[in-house]
Amino acid sequence: MDESAAPATVSGLSVDPDVQFDCVGCGACCRGRFVPLTLSEAVTWLKRGHAVGVLLEAFDESLWPVASPEYAYNAGRSAPVQGGSGALRVTVILAANALPECPNLQTNGLCSVYLERPLVCRIYPMEISPFIPLRPEAKDCPPESWQQGSLLASDQGLAMLVQQSRQTDRDDARRKVAVCEALGLTVAGWKGNGLVIHQPSVQALLAACEGTDADARPAAQNWQVKAEDPALRAYLHAQSVPLADAPTDAYLFHSVPR
Numbered sequence: 633m634d635e636s637a638a639p640a641t642v643s644g645l646s647v648d649p650d651v652q653f654d655c656v657g658c659g660a661c662c663r664g665r666f667v668p669l670t671l672s673e674a675v676t677w678l679k680r681g682h683a684v685g686v687l688l689e690a691f692d693e694s695l696w697p698v699a700s701p702e703y704a705y706n707a708g709r710s711a712p713v714q715g716g717s718g719a720l721r722v723t724v725i726l727a728a729n730a731l732p733e734c735p736n737l738q739t740n741g742l743c744s745v746y747l748e749r750p751l752v753c754r755i756y757p758m759e760i761s762p763f764i765p766l767r768p769e770a771k772d773c774p775p776e777s778w779q780q781g782s783l784l785a786s787d788q789g790l791a792m793l794v795q796q797s798r799q800t801d802r803d804d805a806r807r808k809v810a811v812c813e814a815l816g817l818t819v820a821g822w823k824g825n826g827l828v829i830h831q832p833s834v835q836a837l838l839a840a841c842e843g844t845d846a847d848a849r850p851a852a853q854n855w856q857v858k859a860e861d862p863a864l865r866a867y868l869h870a871q872s873v874p875l876a877d878a879p880t881d882a883y884l885f886h887s888v889p890r
């Protein structure tokens with residue numbers, strides 16, 4: 633999708649200018665999902681003893697129009713890895729497991745770590761990607777939350793949080809790939825087709841995060857791409873993208889709806 637197709641505002645938020653919002657504290661966004669975390673948030677989460685999943689997607693930069701804004705966005709939050717033609721990039725999403733609900737959600741519906749809650753919890757329901765316009769009907773917030781409050785498009789505080797999230801994604805990209813390689817997690821879903829979800833133990837992921845410094849560079853490990861659509865697999869094979877073939881219970885594959 634071209635960035636110009638999104639209803640971007642002066643604040644950089646991708647939302648229609650007349651959308652109002654006020655959180656009513658229902659807690660719906662704290663249930664039934666993965667909660668993306670920055671690397672430092674993941675370390676804090678793991679130290680509390682809670683599980684963090686590793687969601688991986690890959691793309692081949694030689695197959696993208698390099699001058700496009702979408703390429704720049706995705707290249708910035710990914711890191712190059714070894715595999716195939718040598719143009720493979722991987723994006724790592726560390727995500728807290730809030731299935732069936734977040735471990736920090738109390739029985740009274742309040743967040744037990746409210747003052748330290750992750751960036752993404754402060755941003756919801758706004759989208760972080762500039763290529764995904766906010767659609768209220770696609771969010772878990774109840775109707776009354778959209779009938780009151782301030783205009784999201786002019787919320788400068790929210791815009792700053794979104795910019796902070798995007799910047800942190802860029803800052804963490806290489807180190808997160810190095811964390812995966814330290815754990816031997818080298819299979820990623822094909823961007824747009826699906827995500828590969830690895831579920832390392834709390835102890836192993838915490839050790840890898842703390843043992844990988846900010847200057848880490850990905851190691852020379854061969855990565856593979858998981859894709860389930862036969863036509864896509866044939867295309868990727870023709871493009872020399874290395875495919876993961878063997879069935880495995882080492883990870884889950886989550887198809888992305890088209």
Ligand code: SF4
Binds near residue numbers: 663736749
């Ligand atoms: S950290 Fe708090 S705000 Fe974020 S999902 Fe968990 S309970 Fe909800």
Ligand code: SF4
Binds near residue numbers: 655657658661662756
């Ligand atoms: S689902 Fe929406 S209204 Fe409910 S707590 Fe989350 S942000 Fe607030």
